[in-house]
Amino acid sequence: MINKAFIYPYSRSFAAYLRHIKHFNIFNIVAAVTPGKWANDNYDVGYIDDGENIGIPISLDYDHCLNECDTVIWANYDYYSNNDFYKTVLLRIKKAMAAGKNIVCFEQLSSEEENDLQNYAETNNIMFIYKPNNSPFDCYSDLPDEIDVPIISVLGMTENCSKFDTELSIYRLLSDKGYKVSLISSKSNADLLGVQSFPSFMYSNNYNEIEKINLYSNFVKSIARHQQPDVILLGIPGGLIPFNKIHNMHYGITAYEIFSIIKPDYNIVNIWADYLSNTVIDDLINICKYRHGIKIDAIGISNISIFNDHSTIDREHQEYNIYNLQWVDDKIASYGFEHRSGLKLYNIKKNTSMEKLVNDVIDTLSE
Amino acid sequence: MNKTPFVKLFKSKYGYYFYDVNTNRIVKIKKESYFNLENALRVSKEDSNSCEIDQILSADAELKQLINEGLLKCKYPEKIEMPESPKIPYFLKNKLHNLTLQVTQQCNFRCRYCHYTYGDDIQYHSHKSNSMSWETAKAAIDFFAKRTRDSLYVSIGFYGGEPLLEYELIKKCINYCNTVFEGKLFGFTITTNAYLLTPEKAKFLIDNNTDILVSLDGPKEIHNKNRKYAWDGSGTFDTVYRNLETIKQQLPQYIGKISYHSVIDPANDCSKVNNFFKCDMFENQEIRTSTLQPTIGKGAYTSNDYLKSMKKNRLLALLAKAGVFDKSKIPTIAKSYFEYLNQFEKQMTIYNELSSVMGHSGPCKPGIFKLFVTTNGDLYPCERLKDSSDVMKIGSVFSSIDVEKVNFIYNVGYVCSTRCAQCWNIRHCRICATKINDGNSLSAELCATQCKYDCLETEKMIKYLIAIREVEKKIARKDVSNDQ
Numbered sequence: 103m104i105n106k107a108f109i110y111p112y113s114r115s116f117a118a119y120l121r122h123i124k125h126f127n128i129f130n131i132v133a134a135v136t137p138g139k140w141a142n143d144n145y146d147v148g149y150i151d152d153g154e155n156i157g158i159p160i161s162l163d164y165d166h167c168l169n170e171c172d173t174v175i176w177a178n179y180d181y182y183s184n185n186d187f188y189k190t191v192l193l194r195i196k197k198a199m200a201a202g203k204n205i206v207c208f209e210q211l212s213s214e215e216e217n218d219l220q221n222y223a224e225t226n227n228i229m230f231i232y233k234p235n236n237s238p239f240d241c242y243s244d245l246p247d248e249i250d251v252p253i254i255s256v257l258g259m260t261e262n263c264s265k266f267d268t269e270l271s272i273y274r275l276l277s278d279k280g281y282k283v284s285l286i287s288s289k290s291n292a293d294l295l296g297v298q299s300f301p302s303f304m305y306s307n308n309y310n311e312i313e314k315i316n317l318y319s320n321f322v323k324s325i326a327r328h329q330q331p332d333v334i335l336l337g338i339p340g341g342l343i344p345f346n347k348i349h350n351m352h353y354g355i356t357a358y359e360i361f362s363i364i365k366p367d368y369n370i371v372n373i374w375a376d377y378l379s380n381t382v383i384d385d386l387i388n389i390c391k392y393r394h395g396i397k398i399d400a401i402g403i404s405n406i407s408i409f410n411d412h413s414t415i416d417r418e419h420q421e422y423n424i425y426n427l428q429w430v431d432d433k434i435a436s437y438g439f440e441h442r443s444g445l446k447l448y449n450i451k452k453n454t455s456m457e458k459l460v461n462d463v464i465d466t467l468s469e
Numbered sequence: 470m471n472k473t474p475f476v477k478l479f480k481s482k483y484g485y486y487f488y489d490v491n492t493n494r495i496v497k498i499k500k501e502s503y504f505n506l507e508n509a510l511r512v513s514k515e516d517s518n519s520c521e522i523d524q525i526l527s528a529d530a531e532l533k534q535l536i537n538e539g540l541l542k543c544k545y546p547e548k549i550e551m552p553e554s555p556k557i558p559y560f561l562k563n564k565l566h567n568l569t570l571q572v573t574q575q576c577n578f579r580c581r582y583c584h585y586t587y588g589d590d591i592q593y594h595s596h597k598s599n600s601m602s603w604e605t606a607k608a609a610i611d612f613f614a615k616r617t618r619d620s621l622y623v624s625i626g627f628y629g630g631e632p633l634l635e636y637e638l639i640k641k642c643i644n645y646c647n648t649v650f651e652g653k654l655f656g657f658t659i660t661t662n663a664y665l666l667t668p669e670k671a672k673f674l675i676d677n678n679t680d681i682l683v684s685l686d687g688p689k690e691i692h693n694k695n696r697k698y699a700w701d702g703s704g705t706f707d708t709v710y711r712n713l714e715t716i717k718q719q720l721p722q723y724i725g726k727i728s729y730h731s732v733i734d735p736a737n738d739c740s741k742v743n744n745f746f747k748c749d750m751f752e753n754q755e756i757r758t759s760t761l762q763p764t765i766g767k768g769a770y771t772s773n774d775y776l777k778s779m780k781k782n783r784l785l786a787l788l789a790k791a792g793v794f795d796k797s798k799i800p801t802i803a804k805s806y807f808e809y810l811n812q813f814e815k816q817m818t819i820y821n822e823l824s825s826v827m828g829h830s831g832p833c834k835p836g837i838f839k840l841f842v843t844t845n846g847d848l849y850p851c852e853r854l855k856d857s858s859d860v861m862k863i864g865s866v867f868s869s870i871d872v873e874k875v876n877f878i879y880n881v882g883y884v885c886s887t888r889c890a891q892c893w894n895i896r897h898c899r900i901c902a903t904k905i906n907d908g909n910s911l912s913a914e915l916c917a918t919q920c921k922y923d924c925l926e927t928e929k930m931i932k933y934l935i936a937i938r939e940v941e942k943k944i945a946r947k948d949v950s951n952d953q
Contacts, residue, residue: 421621
């Protein structure tokens with residue numbers, strides 16, 4: 103039984119998970135521990151991605167939290183700056199296990215690491231919860247051709263523009279309104295949140311591209327059949343357009359594969375706040391129309407933007423600017439709230455704005 | 470309406486060109502078109518709204534075609550202001566990248582060209598006995614760390630005087646930073662004269678991801694000419710070289726991780742510097758060079774040997790850039806030049822046109838890319854400052870950063886905004902507030918002088934790029950004819 107848990111190591115990449123976990127009361131989380139001492143102690147965890155407050159404090163004291171809690175939620179981290187830091191995290195997780203604390207693991211582990219940690223958990227008589235991306239759904243049988251459930255998709259102009267946040271917000275807001283939603287997220291480690299991770303076969307070398315397209319279609323159909331949802335929500339990994347040669351955003355390949363077989367009924371495209379312009383939205387409309395055969399229904403403005411500076415732009419790991427929600431509101435207001443085609447813009451980190459988006463989704467799909 | 474195409478004309482032995490400021494492109498044109506364009510620019514000097522300009526341009530088929538392709542635009546910035554200015558408060562709060570701690574103002578050397586020492590012009594600091602306390606260093610690291618939420622890459626530098634005079638403080642800082650910046654990609658830098666660099670210190674620094682840059686000008690006779698002891702004015706080469714040899718003997722795996730900086734004095738023959746860095750001690754190591762620049766308006770003695778040698782170095786760098794010469798074989802000094810050419814070429818990104826509101830390319834975001842902390846905790850945008858001047862002071866680690874001051878320094882283009890908006894070098898200008906700080910204010914007069922020199926530098930670089938293209942083309946033609 104999990105009574106009190108804390109997150110470690112906490113960074114921006116886990117903020118969306120944390121909002122969702124908090125909302126659905128999956129765990130009783132009392133703190134999130136950031137590595138180092140650069141974060142601000144006792145700030146709300148929402149500070150890390152400048153989103154709305156979540157109601158959990160940041161802590162800089164791992165050992166104190168370890169004493170206070172019975173469970174460590176091992177978060178996936180933005181970047182392991184080097185192997186030494188990953189080793190430090192692993193040591194701290196083992197230290198927690200040795201102290202009799204349960205572990206819920208969101209980090210992607212190799213099978214060797216997983217076995218090692220499962221054995222260590224057994225020795226210490228604690229729970230080690232790690233749900234790898236195993237699909238329980240049958241993607242390999244012949245399934246009926248049509249999916250008669252409305253489908254919503256969340257895409258990104260690029261990576262790192264808050265798609266997962268958007269998926270979880272829509273999932274939560276529709277669920278709150280009484281709809282049964284099946285979410286196939288853009289993330290590979292979302293199962294522990296009670297939603298479906300992006301299927302691993304899409305990244306596998308064992309299938310060719312045609313097989314992947316057919317498997318994904320079957321995967322969605324299988325979920326529709328088993329879960330009988332009112333609506334299916336698809337998070338599309340990667341971006342639609344490459345930023346540069348290094349940050350190619352997978353060249354929009356995943357989106358191409360998915361939309362080759364599935365044409366959603368409502369499509370939301372997220373863009374970086376700094377890139378909000380007529381030209382960018384025009385290009386996205388055309389890319390979606392002519393490359394993917396889909397129509398954009400809403401534009402989500404992310405509070406994240408690439409740090410487009412010559413000092414870091416060619417580096418392996420890209421840096422991002424994270425603006426506060428007011429900045430995004432101001433950006434949308436100065437742009438004029440909607441694109442010249444009539445597409446509305448939404449501040450996707452802001453709950454009130456997402457409520458409006460979800461109402462538009464319902465109105466559109468009810469027509 | 471200004472009808473003057475925003476261009477700068479160039480010609481070489483083999484062709485006629487213009488640099489198109491709006492698109493940032495160098496375009497080759499026919500001789501006739503070149504003179505027509507020159508004529509149009511001459512007319513515009515008399516009257517920039519003259520219809521004659523249009524007539525001249527549209528009468529030339531090639532120029533007309535280029536205009537249709539989006540070149541030769543008459544768009545000039547309407548306002549000189551850095552477009553990133555509104556983001557400065559965000560950057561200062563969340564995105565600082567490099568912290569430089571002036572751990573001491575003392576130095577055991579008195580290099581003749583050092584900003585601190587005497588030389589021809591005492592431009593910046595002076596050597597004092599001040600050193601940074603641990604309290605100030607810790608406050609600076611904490612101050613910086615709390616403003617790095619969105620910085621993935623973080624660097625902490627140790628600067629002096631001679632920073633190794635405060636080795637124990639540096640050690641303490643590094644150990645502290647290892648705890649504070651856990652989870653980020655971070656490292657340290659130190660520039661030292663190597664007088665106090667022992668194998669033990671080198672090991673600690675390198676093991677802790679520190680880039681050590683040793684100031685070493687070249688062979689004994691060249692190094693000793695400028696780098697002298699504080700106590701008797703004698704040359705420092707023997708001790709520095711002996712220390713490096715000791716490290717090589719005791720820690721052979723570490724010596725390759727040290728890099729070097731050589732200040733080239735135009736009074737010397739720089740081929741001797743090239744030969745010196747060819748020896749085993751420096752094999753496969755990074756050697757950076759910079760040329761000693763006289764104060765603007767004042768001359769400096771330049772030897773004939775230097776001129777000859779530099780010509781050769783530049784030529785080799787250009788030939789390497791054009792793919793005619795093996796770049797792995799170019800001498801040390803030419804390598805720096807080769808890199809400089811690469812950097813400039815990188816700046817030749819093609820644009821659609823200039824923005825209506827923009828700034829010149831010179832200034833970095835003050836305090837954001839580098840935050841320099843003096844021994845007493847005052848904050849400056851970089852180490853090139855005048856101790857007595859408050860013009861560049863942007864705050865203190867014991868209080869805060871002055872956002873308005875940072876924005877003022879960042880928007881240094883205000884000082885000469887009218888000229889700046891008309892300057893063909895706006896995309897390549899290197900002028901920042903440090904260069905035009907006269908000690909009391911940001912000086913329009915200094916800005917004008919710097920502008921002249923900076924335009925000449927860009928002009929030279931564009932000519933080099935043209936030369937490289939022409940060589941590449943000639944080789945390509947030769948290859949084709951050989952194939953045939």
